[in-house]
Amino acid sequence: MSTVSRITRLPRAFEVDRGADALGVVPSLSGDLAALVAGAAGSAPYLHGLVLREAAWLPEALDDPERAVRDELARISELPFDQIDGGLRQAKRRIALMAALCDLGGIWALSQVTGALSDLADTATHVALRAHIAREITRGKVPGQNADDIETCGGVVALAMGKQGAGELNYSSDIDLICLFDETRFDGADQMEARAAYIRATRRAMASLSDLTGEGYVFRTDLRLRPDPSVTPVCFAMDAAERYYESVGRTWERAAFIKARAASGDIAAGTRFLEHLTPFVWRKHLDFHAIQETHDMRLKIRQHKGLGGAFALEGHNMKLGLGGIREIEFFAQTRQLIAGGRDRELRMRGTVEALGALSQKGWVEADVARTLTDDYTAHREVEHRLQMLRDQQTHSLPVTPLEFDRLAALMGADTDAMRADIAQRCERVHALTEEFFAPSDTVQAPELPHELREITARWSTYPSLRSERAQEIFDRLKPDLLARVQKLDRPVEALTHFDGFLKQLPAGVQVFSLFEANPPLVDLFLDIVSVAPHLAQYLSRNADVLDAVIGGDFFAPWPEPSALEADLARHLARIDDYENQLNASRRWAKEWHFRIGVHQLRGLITADEAGEQYAALARASVAVLYPCVVAEFARKHGDAPGRGAMVLGMGSLGAGRLTAASDLDMIVIYDAAGVDTSEGRRPLQSRTYYARFTQALITAITAQTSEGRLYEVDMRLRPSGKQGPVATSLDAFKSYQETQAWVWEHLALTRATPVAGEAALMADVEAFRTTLFSRPKAEVDIRRDTQDMRRRLTEAKPGATWDPKNGRGRMMDIELVAETAALLSGTPAQNIYAQLEAGADLGWLTHSEAVALSAAYRMTWQLQSAARLLTGGMLDPDAVGEGGRAFLCRSNAVETMDDLAREVATTCEAAAQMLDAILARAAPCPPA
Numbered sequence: 003m004s005t006v007s008r009i010t011r012l013p014r015a016f017e018v019d020r021g022a023d024a025l026g027v028v029p030s031l032s033g034d035l036a037a038l039v040a041g042a043a044g045s046a047p048y049l050h051g052l053v054l055r056e057a058a059w060l061p062e063a064l065d066d067p068e069r070a071v072r073d074e075l076a077r078i079s080e081l082p083f084d085q086i087d088g089g090l091r092q093a094k095r096r097i098a099l100m101a102a103l104c105d106l107g108g109i110w111a112l113s114q115v116t117g118a119l120s121d122l123a124d125t126a127t128h129v130a131l132r133a134h135i136a137r138e139i140t141r142g143k144v145p146g147q148n149a150d151d152i153e154t155c156g157g158v159v160a161l162a163m164g165k166q167g168a169g170e171l172n173y174s175s176d177i178d179l180i181c182l183f184d185e186t187r188f189d190g191a192d193q194m195e196a197r198a199a200y201i202r203a204t205r206r207a208m209a210s211l212s213d214l215t216g217e218g219y220v221f222r223t224d225l226r227l228r229p230d231p232s233v234t235p236v237c238f239a240m241d242a243a244e245r246y247y248e249s250v251g252r253t254w255e256r257a258a259f260i261k262a263r264a265a266s267g268d269i270a271a272g273t274r275f276l277e278h279l280t281p282f283v284w285r286k287h288l289d290f291h292a293i294q295e296t297h298d299m300r301l302k303i304r305q306h307k308g309l310g311g312a313f314a315l316e317g318h319n320m321k322l323g324l325g326g327i328r329e330i331e332f333f334a335q336t337r338q339l340i341a342g343g344r345d346r347e348l349r350m351r352g353t354v355e356a357l358g359a360l361s362q363k364g365w366v367e368a369d370v371a372r373t374l375t376d377d378y379t380a381h382r383e384v385e386h387r388l389q390m391l392r393d394q395q396t397h398s399l400p401v402t403p404l405e406f407d408r409l410a411a412l413m414g415a416d417t418d419a420m421r422a423d424i425a426q427r428c429e430r431v432h433a434l435t436e437e438f439f440a441p442s443d444t445v446q447a448p449e450l451p452h453e454l455r456e457i458t459a460r461w462s463t464y465p466s467l468r469s470e471r472a473q474e475i476f477d478r479l480k481p482d483l484l485a486r487v488q489k490l491d492r493p494v495e496a497l498t499h500f501d502g503f504l505k506q507l508p509a510g511v512q513v514f515s516l517f518e519a520n521p522p523l524v525d526l527f528l529d530i531v532s533v534a535p536h537l538a539q540y541l542s543r544n545a546d547v548l549d550a551v552i553g554g555d556f557f558a559p560w561p562e563p564s565a566l567e568a569d570l571a572r573h574l575a576r577i578d579d580y581e582n583q584l585n586a587s588r589r590w591a592k593e594w595h596f597r598i599g600v601h602q603l604r605g606l607i608t609a610d611e612a613g614e615q616y617a618a619l620a621r622a623s624v625a626v627l628y629p630c631v632v633a634e635f636a637r638k639h640g641d642a643p644g645r646g647a648m649v650l651g652m653g654s655l656g657a658g659r660l661t662a663a664s665d666l667d668m669i670v671i672y673d674a675a676g677v678d679t680s681e682g683r684r685p686l687q688s689r690t691y692y693a694r695f696t697q698a699l700i701t702a703i704t705a706q707t708s709e710g711r712l713y714e715v716d717m718r719l720r721p722s723g724k725q726g727p728v729a730t731s732l733d734a735f736k737s738y739q740e741t742q743a744w745v746w747e748h749l750a751l752t753r754a755t756p757v758a759g760e761a762a763l764m765a766d767v768e769a770f771r772t773t774l775f776s777r778p779k780a781e782v783d784i785r786r787d788t789q790d791m792r793r794r795l796t797e798a799k800p801g802a803t804w805d806p807k808n809g810r811g812r813m814m815d816i817e818l819v820a821e822t823a824a825l826l827s828g829t830p831a832q833n834i835y836a837q838l839e840a841g842a843d844l845g846w847l848t849h850s851e852a853v854a855l856s857a858a859y860r861m862t863w864q865l866q867s868a869a870r871l872l873t874g875g876m877l878d879p880d881a882v883g884e885g886g887r888a889f890l891c892r893s894n895a896v897e898t899m900d901d902l903a904r905e906v907a908t909t910c911e912a913a914a915q916m917l918d919a920i921l922a923r924a925a926p927c928p929p930a
Contacts, residue, residue, distance in 0.1 A: 005064050009034045010108030015044025016411035024050050027057035035064060038107045045412035048393040052099040059096060067100050067109065071118050075125045083133050087210055090126050091217035097122045102173070102390050105383070106412070112379050113354070115386070116170040123166050123177045126220050128266035130207040131155050131181075135200065143199040145192035157184035158200050158237060159272030162265035163227050163258055168351035172382065174389035174396075176222040177211075180262075184271040185239035197238065204237040222395065227258060240275045247282045257335045259283045260342075261351045284343040313428065315421055320385050321397035325428030327385065329435045330357075330378045337365050353378060370434055377427045384424060387412045399424070450484065453494045457501050458484070466510030475514040483517075486528055492884045496532035503531055506542035530603065533885035536662070536874035537599050556597055557606070563618050566594075570626040580634045583627075584702055588709035591623045599662055599871055609867040609893065610860065616660035621757045623712055624649060624666070624703065628758040631702045635695050640682020644675030647692055647729065648759025649699075650767060652719045656753040657832045659863070661870035665714040666703070669721075669754075670696040673732040673763055692729040700728075719750055732763070736770055745787035748774075752824040753832045768830075775828045788822045789921050803903055804877040806865035811914030813866060816859045819917050823847065834859060847920050858913035864893055865906065 012034065015021030021044025025036055039060075043050035053060065063070035074093045081089040101118050104110035110118075136152045138144050147156040163178040165171045181204045188196050204225075211220040225236050229246040247255065259279060264272025313324050321327045334356040341363070342348040348359050354375050361371035387409060388396055400406045403417075410417040450458065458480075467473055490496045507513065517524050531538040561569070570590050577583050598619070602612040628649065636642065653667030654660050674688035686694065703712045721730050721738040730738075739751065754771060756764035792815060801809020808814060820834045823841025831837055835856050842852035869877035872886045879887055879899050887899050896902045 006034050008109045011414050012037050013041030013045055013106045013414045014411040015041050016408045017044050020044045020050050024053040027054055028061055030061045038103055042103055042106050045408055046390045049102055049390055052095055056096055056099055063100060067104050070100055071097055075121060078125060078129055086133050088217050090220045094220045105386055112382055119171040120166050120169040123171055123221055124265040126211060127160050130210040131160060131267050134203040134206040138199040138203050144196050155267035157187045157268050157271055159264050159268045160266040161272055162263045164261055167261035167263040170352055173386040174393050176224045178224045178227050180228045181237040182240045182243055183237055185241050200237045201235045244278055247279055251282050256283050256339060260335050260338055315399055315425055317401045318399045319397050320381055325432035327381045329431055330374050333435045341365055377431050380427055454497055457497050461504060464505050466504055466507040472510040475518055479514055479518050490532060495884060496528060499531040499538055503538045503542045533889050534603055534872045536872055560615055566618060566622040567626050570622055583630045585707050585709040587623060587627050588712050591712055594619050602871060609864040612867055613659040617658040620655055620660055620666055625758040627702055631699045635698050639684050639686050640680035643677035643680045643688045643691060645673040645763050646760035647672035648763045649757050651755045651757040652750060656755040661867050663870040663874045665716045667716045667719050670729045671732055671735050671767055672729055693727055696729040739774060745784055746791055748825055749821040752821045755832050772830045781826055785921055792818060806862035811910035813862045815917060816855050851916055855913055858909050861909055868893055
């Protein structure tokens with residue numbers, strides 16, 4: 003497609019004579035191309051000068067603007083040292099002229115215009131750095147570096163910041179650079195000598211770019227974004243910079259590094275540095291505190307630049323003023339800082355791209371993103387034309403009518419229409435962004451009754467409210483919070499539970515900022531504290547899990563087990579350090595654990611579904627963490643001897659049914675396959691190896707790290723109980739189960755499920771379990787032992803009204819008989835409902851009995867699951883409060899707690915009598 007056919011708009015010549023003068027030096031141009039040049043040169047004195055200087059180059063270059071830019075970049079990349087200053091300035095003139103004409107004519111989109119300018123900045127900076135560092139290297143001033151190191155500038159990198167980093171450099175912009183060198187190339191005193199050489203070279207390279215000569219200049223350079231610019235040199239070590247950002251880096255520096263890019267010099271070293279800086283820029287938790295800090299920074303900029311007061315077009319700053327470019331950039335960047343730590347897909351440099359991604363992820367409404375994108379593009383085009391006029395780094399609109407007319411001519415617009423459009427866009431941007439940074443406070447602090455005042459009076463003494471910043475945010479939050487509490491059915495009870503949360507919260511700034519930025523989250527939170535004190539207590543210790551609620555898919559359907567494991571595996575794959583992997587696994591599990599609890603509390607899932615999800619979460623956590631433990635242990639003691647090990651989930655874990663407060667019952671089985679010792683730095687005998695490995699695995703799961711513990715673990719179901727070794731060999735496990743195991747141990751094995759470890763070994767253990775159950779059994783002995791176990795369990799724990807687990811006809815009683823049915827029928831099923839069905843299929847119990855027992859179990863399970871969610875322990879209806887009692891009644895489809903108590907008693911008694919009858923009657927078939 004020809005260039006002329008791509009023209010979609012044309013400037014007008016404000017000074018017709020000047021436009022004609024420019025056309026006189028390019029007589030070969032005609033039609034719209036001639037009109038484009040005449041309009042540009044006739045309105046912008048700077049562009050007029052460029053046309054005159056580059057008249058010989060321009061006509062052919064306009065045949066293919068993109069190729070013309072590529073050719074210029076290639077040309078300056080090959081410049082000899084003595085031609086750099088002039089050659090770079092000529093390239094600047096040509097690319098600046100081409101970018102202006104393609105911009106004014108609509109030939110290029112904004113991204114192409116800013117991209118061409120950014121490419122020039124990257125290449126020119128690299129050429130200047132390379133040339134001056136080459137001189138230092140060839141003079142022997144950089145120890146250990148030679149000609150082979152010149153192309154990578156001896157380990158020096160120029161990080162492009164701001165608009166250059168994002169590839170969206172404006173027309174007459176400074177370029178903001180941070181120059182660093184890779185200190186790992188040098189040892190001891192050599193590093194200081196190299197540092198001195200690199201400082202000299204950097205200064206000279208910046209002069210090559212920014213000095214104004216008869217040829218003009220290339221780019222004004224600004225190195226003040228480096229750490230402590232008043233005391234640090236213009237080029238310094240990456241390690242020192244990294245330490246600075248990790249220790250004292252500020253929010254504005256985090257925002258700056260969103261756009262940072264290794265642009266010139268040693269790109270590989272610069273990219274590594276930016277990767278190391280990722281935890282500083284992208285926080286692991288949603289960072290709503292960044293909103294207030296960014297708002298404070300906006301106000302300081304306005305005050306410093308004198309940009310406050312009423313809006314007026316004359317002299318209005320299109321970048322920093324009300325509704326300006328910076329407002330849109332801050333709007334996008336702050337949201338990126340909030341959520342980018344959790345979502346890598348939000349970590350892009352460009353403002354338009356960021357708005358699009360934020361819209362797709364639900365952080366910005368789609369129409370808001372579209373509006374801000376359109377206004378950003380329009381603002382940038384106005385900014386470019388202001389700078390094209392006289393090559394000034396200005397962002398301010400004219401102050402005289404004549405200059406407004408000149409600007410309108412360059413834009414090809416009517417002056418009045420242009421003014422109205424700019425004003426409308428600025429006011430719209432301001433309205434959309436100001437509410438985000440400084441939401442209006444329309445809620446007045448309510449009058450509190452005496453009981454509530456007594457509670458709120460002690461809040462100022464709590465650790466979460468000790469800092470001035472926390473108090474400031476909470477003071478803004480409190481009126482709305484108290485107003486919502488007073489609308490609840492039992493405000494004193496709700497506020498009492500909130501008080502318990504607040505008292506245990508170690509720090510408040512992040513949580514309070516989260517609530518302030520997300521008012522709907524307060525409703526969910528109050529729902530939790532008023533209904534489930536245990537879940538509220540969990541929140542006080544793990545407040546960061548609230549991030550997940552607004553992180554995107556909190557209310558999406560539960561994923562398949564493979565997808566759950568893959569999600570955790572992706573998290574851990576990004577982490578090399580073992581301790582950080584343990585912490586990451588805990589953070590990940592806590593969020594999913596909290597999600598299950600909220601879904602159950604809100605009635606989105608049943609107690610049965612919650613039990614399955616808690617179990618799936620535990621299995622995924624152990625399965626994905628397992629290879630991390632294997633790798634860490636092998637690093638010290640060598641690879642596992644033989645075939646390795648596996649984890650056999652027992653009890654509720656094996657049955658796929660956990661509560662919010664369940665421990666994990668596990669057995670570790672290994673197969674050394676005849677190998678006596680491991681081979682590593684500190685080899686161990688096989689039995690010792692696997693015993694210590696098992697202890698390492700238990701520690702990985704149960705250790706109290708900075709992120710808490712993952713789960714408690716119970717290994718008492720292993721062969722020989724707590725007196726036996728913590729890890730059992732496959733041969734010993736088989737032999738024990740075949741010749742020594744008690745009936746209760748075989749019953750426990752009916753619920754066993756391989757959950758982690760070597761796949762082949764897991765398959766072998768499951769195959770053995772299935773084969774073991776398929777063998778003939780002495781039913782009379784099993785029935786007798788089951789009856790004896792029921793009696794002893796009842797005597798030890800007779801149960802109580804609100805104890806759904808212990809006692810006749812309750813969970814453990816029904817589980818015992820279900821396991822017996824599984825053992826007698828030989829089914830491999832671990833689920834209690836499937837086991838009862840298998841017993842019915844065998845004829846050991848009737849189908850109506852299986853249905854009745856399943857219903858009784860479901861009811862008692864609902865109580866158990868709710869009790870663990872609400873209180874973390876034994877159910878006490880008085881302790882959970884009115885909200886908790888309403889949840890219990892709602893979950894069990896009854897009107898009152900008295901109704902529920904009667905139904906539990908009646909159902910469990912009927913189940914107990916049914917179990918008595920089942921175990922007392924004759925076997926359906928003769929014993930083997």
